[in-house]
Amino acid sequence: MIFADAIAWLLDPVNWSGAKSIPVRVGVHLLYCLGAVLGASLIAVPLGLYIGHTGRGGVLLVGSSNALRALPTLGLVTFLYLVMNGVQTVSVLIALVVLAVPPILAGTYAGIQDVDRGVVDAARGMGMTGSQRLWRVELPNALPLLVGGLRNATLQVVATASVAAYVGIETLGRPLLDGLRVLDYAQVVGGAVLIALLAVGLDLLLALAGKLVIPRGLRLAAETRRRVKPVEEAEVVDVV
Template sequence: MSNVFTDTVAWLADPLHWSGSGGIPVRLAEHLQYSGLVLLIAAAISIPVGLFIGHTGRGRVVAVAVAGALRALPTLGLLVLFALLAGSGLMPPVWALVILTVPPLLAGTYAGISSVDRSVVDGARAMGMTELQILFKVEVPNGLQVMFGGIRTAVLQVIATVSVVAYLPLGGLGRYLFDGLVLQDFPRMLAGSFLIAALAIAVDLILAAVQRLALSPGLTLDSRGSHKATADSTATAPAGAAVQGGTP
């Protein structure tokens, strides 16, 4: 019996798998397209709601309960349910994945806003800033690191789970997993898993670089604390956080 790892390397090195409509570049582009669409829709839903909850404190209990319930839903089961209700096509699996992507984005957004020291917010309000100015000039800049934790979690989750759209069947890197399973082609399956993992790592490294560029040097919140705050939907205020854009 040949070594499956050696066969996987050979499969990846085969030029035939890097060209044509079923080649790796095409599947990679499809995977990114599906992931981007899911993230765009989920962000349009969850970020405004998270900003509102974090700024006002209203609906926090409901948001935590809903986010926890959505996290418990089985991905494949939800995908099949939407496909049965709405028929074949791209949007049924996209909406199923949006439901699973909303919780980390929502939790990260309102946890980030809630993590800002209330004395900083009160000081901005005493200066005469409007609520929108406080939100976008004080709370968002100071809570951005925690918010980035939720964004990165959501992106990694989407890249991993969007593979299930190939079950319907659609394209993406998940095509190699399902086709390999049907054909008992284990090198193809292992190569697909490797490609998905490599894509997730590459995207996370890019997001980490963007996070370092986007954050103000004055914000010194430990990254472990920020990820924990996102996961728990609660956060502590950044030490020494300063008001960003302190003039109305």
């Protein structure tokens, strides 16, 4: 019954017009998500490339990523909102960037570390400099895991950007907040469905972009390495 009511809420023409309509809220939600993922990428990708290429700071990376993952986004948004004297946009964007950095950083770092050392040694033997090896060998081979980190971050941000409604921003979290306040669970379910559809749509777009950017041979090689590693580890355990 509640799902039928949610569908009725989604199809109600009243919710599709005006400044607080579903299309407007989808657009605002999407804008914050894209801004957060872009900002996190500008921080995490260069840092992950540096750490993965040089091998320095790996332990610090793991500890910092775990610490950032443990931060409650709603609490961080509220704290930044109060510290910044009610500046909504900046407080929400900073909180979402903090949320998106760990998966992108981990994907970039893991992608560089996952590159076959034989390929890197061959590039070194050909006389390539460190920067040439990074941009011509390591980064192209790291793209599958890097894109995977971007997809993971995007899904997390889309699901979490709803907290922006707590500081007055008209994202898709507004139907959740309004519905819970008046016990209108059809509105809550309808808002949750919209968030899920947006997350799935963006994930499919990123998957398509990954297929266009990443050569098929690299995708197959990455999948093969992921399948072989658990088998090799299991064989080592059996021998021990």
